[in-house]
Amino acid sequence: MKPFLPVFLFAAAACAAATSPPCCAETAAAKKDECCEAMASAPFSKNSLYQADAAFTADTGAPFKLGALRGRPVVLAMFFAACGYACPLTVTDMQAIRAQLPAEVRDRASFVLVSFDVARDTTAALAAYRAQRRLDSAWTLLRGSEDSVRELAALLGVKYKQEADGAFAHSNLITILNPQGEVVHRRPGLKGGIDEAAAAVVAAK
Amino acid sequence: MTASPPRTLCALALCLLVAGPAVRGALSPADTPERPSAPREIIIPAGAYVPLQRSAKDAPQVPVAAFALAAEPVTNAEFLAFVTAHPAWRRSRVSALFADSSYLAHWTDDLTPGPQAPADSPVVRVSWFAARAYARSIGQRLPTTAEWELAASAGYTRTDGKNDPDFQRDLYAWLARPVPAILPTVATTRPNLHGARGLHGLVWEWVDDFNAAMVTGESRADSGLDRDLFCGAGAIGAKEMTDYAAFMRQALRSSLKANNTTTSLGFRCARDLAP
Numbered sequence: 448m449k450p451f452l453p454v455f456l457f458a459a460a461a462c463a464a465a466t467s468p469p470c471c472a473e474t475a476a477a478k479k480d481e482c483c484e485a486m487a488s489a490p491f492s493k494n495s496l497y498q499a500d501a502a503f504t505a506d507t508g509a510p511f512k513l514g515a516l517r518g519r520p521v522v523l524a525m526f527f528a529a530c531g532y533a534c535p536l537t538v539t540d541m542q543a544i545r546a547q548l549p550a551e552v553r554d555r556a557s558f559v560l561v562s563f564d565v566a567r568d569t570t571a572a573l574a575a576y577r578a579q580r581r582l583d584s585a586w587t588l589l590r591g592s593e594d595s596v597r598e599l600a601a602l603l604g605v606k607y608k609q610e611a612d613g614a615f616a617h618s619n620l621i622t623i624l625n626p627q628g629e630v631v632h633r634r635p636g637l638k639g640g641i642d643e644a645a646a647a648v649v650a651a652k
Numbered sequence: 653m654t655a656s657p658p659r660t661l662c663a664l665a666l667c668l669l670v671a672g673p674a675v676r677g678a679l680s681p682a683d684t685p686e687r688p689s690a691p692r693e694i695i696i697p698a699g700a701y702v703p704l705q706r707s708a709k710d711a712p713q714v715p716v717a718a719f720a721l722a723a724e725p726v727t728n729a730e731f732l733a734f735v736t737a738h739p740a741w742r743r744s745r746v747s748a749l750f751a752d753s754s755y756l757a758h759w760t761d762d763l764t765p766g767p768q769a770p771a772d773s774p775v776v777r778v779s780w781f782a783a784r785a786y787a788r789s790i791g792q793r794l795p796t797t798a799e800w801e802l803a804a805s806a807g808y809t810r811t812d813g814k815n816d817p818d819f820q821r822d823l824y825a826w827l828a829r830p831v832p833a834i835l836p837t838v839a840t841t842r843p844n845l846h847g848a849r850g851l852h853g854l855v856w857e858w859v860d861d862f863n864a865a866m867v868t869g870e871s872r873a874d875s876g877l878d879r880d881l882f883c884g885a886g887a888i889g890a891k892e893m894t895d896y897a898a899f900m901r902q903a904l905r906s907s908l909k910a911n912n913t914t915t916s917l918g919f920r921c922a923r924d925l926a927p
Contacts, residue, residue: 493747493748493749494748494749495749496749498747498749498750499749530883532883533883534883597860597861597863598781598784600863601780601781601863601909601910602749602910604909604910605863606863606864606865606866606882606906607863607864608861608864608865608866608884610884611711614884615883615884616866616877616882616883616884617882617883617884618866618881618882619880619881619882619883635881636880636881637880638880
């Protein structure tokens with residue numbers, strides 16, 4: 448038992464030092480080692496969106512690959528900060544989904560917003576949006592290149608088009624991904640469907 | 653041909669002038685089956701595209717910068733070179749995320765197009781992801797909707813294809829025909845004014861921003877965007893509601909998912925011109 452403790456601490460430190468896959472929050476030592484090791488190197492499943500390997504940037508300015516979300520259920524939507532109509536409603540709906548989750552799922556679920564607005568939604572603009580909507584550390588706000596944004600939209604089945612005044616016409620959609628990054632539920636539109644979406648997150652954990 | 657001989661010769665000479673260097677490039681000894689060569693390309697001059705779908709706030713015309721466009725859609729031979737060099741895109745290995753189960757279904761096997769897919773016929777049953785990957789592999793991209801539509805707006809002998817009776821006749825005859833079981837080669841199509849073959853009359857083609865198309869109704873009379881499903885002011889407000897072919901293309905783009913493949917959907921590549 449005693450010699451095991453340094454190994455455990457080392458593994459814990461190694462996991463924390465990496466992108467901290469949430470299974471490393473496992474308290475049982477054996478599970479932690481097993482999980483961290485498997486997570487880091489396993490290929491993505493054939494339906495996983497993370498196969499696309501697109502590069503994004505978080506509102507902190509740090510580079511972010513969607514694959515970093517693996518290991519936890521994800522509630523994801525595409526938006527743009529200047530959107531005055533649907534996007535604020537979508538974010539509110541994502542918060543409503545979160546509020547309905549049982550505590551242990553709520554702590555593990557990740558809430559992700561990816562911007563269409565490559566030109567105007569800089570990391571500073573995203574950080575300001577985060578502050579304005581009071582989005583805590585469970586939320587990830589991302590920006591990307593025209594290519595990576597177009598590709599993510601294509602993967603999600605989201606349509607979008609920039610209009611002459613710089614705003615974006617776009618689908619209203621919240622997507623639930625399981626810990627493998629596979630789409631398990633879609634909630635299109637702006638009305639209802641919160642219960643079903645929350646249930647899908649719980650089922651996906 | 654109904655065009656007058658001097659005009660035809662002029663158009664032909666223009667085509668040769670533009671295509672000549674590109675053709676020489678395409679036949680260079682550096683080409684091997686393993687490395688897909690750059691397609692023969694033409695220059696589409698700057699112009700304006702009248703979008704089918706725009707909001708009241710948008711200008712009726714969208715300016716499009718001059719760009720280089722492949723003269724023909726990508727063929728089975730070219731796509732074979734691509735999947736040879738990029739095994740992840742072979743039929744037996746491709747991820748379902750990136751291509752549906754009909755991907756290259758008409759090919760005999762991973763590396764054999766076979767009798768249903770003649771070498772010089774346009775490749776079909778390819779998804780948007782596959783088309784993009786192909787374009788990337790030769791340092792190019794897919795054309796945007798605006799670029800493609802601008803290139804396709806030219807007739808055989810005039811920049812406004814709508815007023816070219818031969819062109820309109822051929823276009824609507826094609827729309828009325830069922831898809832042949834084996835697609836003809838690109839050489840069977842007549843080049844348009846810019847020297848592009850097969851923008852009409854052969855296969856539908858992927859564009860880079862296919863998912864910008866948001867037609868939600870089934871008829872040309874449905875003009876608004878569903879306010880629940882979509883955020884935005886876009887609407888079908890085209891000047892030319894009689895452009896049935898353009899409406900069909902827009903409806904097709906709206907209906908596609910990125911991993912879809914169909915028997916009549918291929919693609920061609922484009923690239924920016926050096927500034």
